[in-house]
Amino acid sequence: MKIKMSKNALNSRGDIWNAVIHVLVSTDYQNDSPLFREASLVFHYYSEVESGGHECLLNWQSQNMGEIGINTYVNHLSSILLKIGAQDYAAIVTKYGVEMFEMYIQLENEEITDVEFYKLIEIANSEYEKLESKLDSLLETYFIQIHTEMIEVIE
Numbered sequence: 001m002k003i004k005m006s007k008n009a010l011n012s013r014g015d016i017w018n019a020v021i022h023v024l025v026s027t028d029y030q031n032d033s034p035l036f037r038e039a040s041l042v043f044h045y046y047s048e049v050e051s052g053g054h055e056c057l058l059n060w061q062s063q064n065m066g067e068i069g070i071n072t073y074v075n076h077l078s079s080i081l082l083k084i085g086a087q088d089y090a091a092i093v094t095k096y097g098v099e100m101f102e103m104y105i106q107l108e109n110e111e112i113t114d115v116e117f118y119k120l121i122e123i124a125n126s127e128y129e130k131l132e133s134k135l136d137s138l139l140e141t142y143f144i145q146i147h148t149e150m151i152e153v154i155e
Contacts, residue, residue: 002152010153013140020143023150035149042080042142045093046135053125054096055118058104070101084142088131096124 003023010016024040048057058065065073074097081090100120106112147153 002150004152004154007153007155010147010151013144016144016147017140019151020147035146038076038080039143039146039150041077042084042139045077045081046139049125049128053121054100054128055121058100062101062104065101066105070098073101074098084138086135086138089128089135092124092127096120096127100124 003019003026005019010019020039021043024036024043044061045057048060052059061073068076074093077097078090078094081087081093103112103117103120107114107117
């Protein structure tokens with residue numbers, strides 16, 4: 001079931017951004033459609049890494065990564081990033097995603113030191129930060145493209 005929103009409430013890019021995020025994070029509207037899963041995956045990547053870097057992503061998404069398999073997670077996320085024109089971000093995910101997850105699990109199991117883990121996290125975060133928040137505008141454009149598929153716009 002789609003959330004219903006007035007056309008007047010979706011006048012600006014910011015309005016649409018906020019509306020799509022509301023749909024993605026509201027448990028009342030979560031569904032299993034491919035578009036919802038796709039938008040949710042890329043939004044959570046963006047949100048977690050912007051909030052606290054790749055460590056934050058691992059802290060909040062490791063269960064999901066483990067359930068679907070880290071290779072599947074990395075492949076899905078990379079393909080969505082490529083789809084929205086975020087090739088540089090897809091390259092980071094592809095290059096470091098599996099190794100970061102494996103090291104995260106090893107750290108949790110006390111098989112490695114945190115120094116080894118944080119060295120890799122810092123490299124991935126540094127590459128992400130060099131992109132100067134380009135993902136912001138790419139994600140916003142993507143949300144604008146898909147919002148009518150996720151939200152029923154009423155007059």
